[in-house]
Amino acid sequence: MSLTSNRKDSVAVVGVGMTDFGKLPDHDATSLGIWALRNAAEDAGLTLKDIDGIAFHRLSDYQKFIQITSMSPRLLTVNPGAGRMLGGTLQIAVQAILSGMLDTVAVVYGNDGRTAGARYGGKEDRYGTSAEQLWFPYGMTSPGAIHAMAFQRHAALYGTTIEQLATISRTFRDHALLNPGAVMRKPISMQDYLDAPFICEPLRRLDYCLINDGGVAMILTSGERARDMRRKPVYLRGMAQLSRLAQGELPEDFGYATMQQVSGRVHEMAGVSREDVAALMIYDNFTPTVLFTLEGFGYCPRGEGGRFVEDGVLSLKGRYPTNTNGGHLSESYMQGWSLNVEAVRQVRGELGTRQVPEAGIVQYLQGGPLSTSVIYGREPS
């Protein structure tokens, strides 16, 4: 008997669940994860005992989680907190199912960053190597500052403007108005954007995601099993990741080369082109990364991200409605997971006023230099 089966099947999401988002001081990350997983199990028509394995992201107290839920998973693994770890967490679940080792795996994310006072930046933040030695003495820290610098380079090379960044911020906030679960539900004008205080110039507060408490879970199983579940399955038609975290400096090319490779692989695996994609979910910890990601994944020519977004292509009425839940900028910073849930719900067609018509294919994009993409579809590939 070989270690892995030759299962030539697909993997599908059969349940999704989320908590409320915001300041939730009565919960820690573990309890937020349990809350989300219970909702996902209910959505799938399963009990927690039906779940064979759990891949955790961010929430670290797996022992408490298992004790409280009385689960007995045959796969249990924890990935650390960075949003980049979404891809690896999902890959573990997918591999376990495809190999035939397990039938049903949950990915569970819990984040109590707001209540815990999580800070991105400062002496505990190792985002970017060489940080302690060659960055901190100059006051250089925080993911936002890295994106501010990257945007400045993009602006210098390609003429990208602050008003184009503002379009992204405003579009996602307009989408959040249609999402009762979004934390920030207030339309913003160009003047509101320009009046927002700088955090790391040229980026303002409205270019930053919203740190909040919350949990997200998805339950995955084989395509074969998925057909008997309560929900119509949403298939993972393609998935690709590439990590290129070389050197303690900004990526020379905004992650472009890395994303190009991920883009090629995910579309080939999914058997669909960009033309077939109805909506995009883009990891938006800061507004500039949305531009870099659209370019890296070939949705517009290199350097054209700013001009691409300025006429409303990302809005619900545009060609590529993006972050229809409001994204990290307006719904809540769930490090990619709530964007994946939104993708599943778009494909299912259950999103009411923010539903994209004919959303048979939806793509999740996470920028470089550690880039991940997933293509979800109503039909298996």
Add this chain to the structure above:
Amino acid sequence: MSAYQKPLPVIDDHNRRYWAATREGRLELPRCDACGAFHTYFEPWCNACGHEGVHWEQLSGRGRIWANCRFHKVYFPGFETPYNVAMVELEEGPRLVTNIVGLEHGTLDEMPIGLAVEVVFDAVTPEVTLVKFKPAGKAAA
């Protein structure tokens, strides 16, 4: 005179040479024996070609601003906002995070990407001299 409050590098066996050179007014970095790439981390191998073996070499201290930003939020004690941070690309290729000095207000307009800059050595404590940059040809403030 108040004590220096900003973060200081921890000097160890890997980076001792770098900080010893800056105290003497030289900018030195490790350079790969095989492919010639300079490095801004202090390890005995090359991340460009994988070769194990580097030597230290002095750089010209001339470069251009490659990226810039200006902090309006305090993350470390000792910094008064707003303050600028730049990434400078040296003539020889490597890039360093630094502060640009010798500007009138320290705004981003005064330190555009592409601006020619040259090194200045700022002895912030008896042990640590930081490498900073000023616009080329201008007197340091």
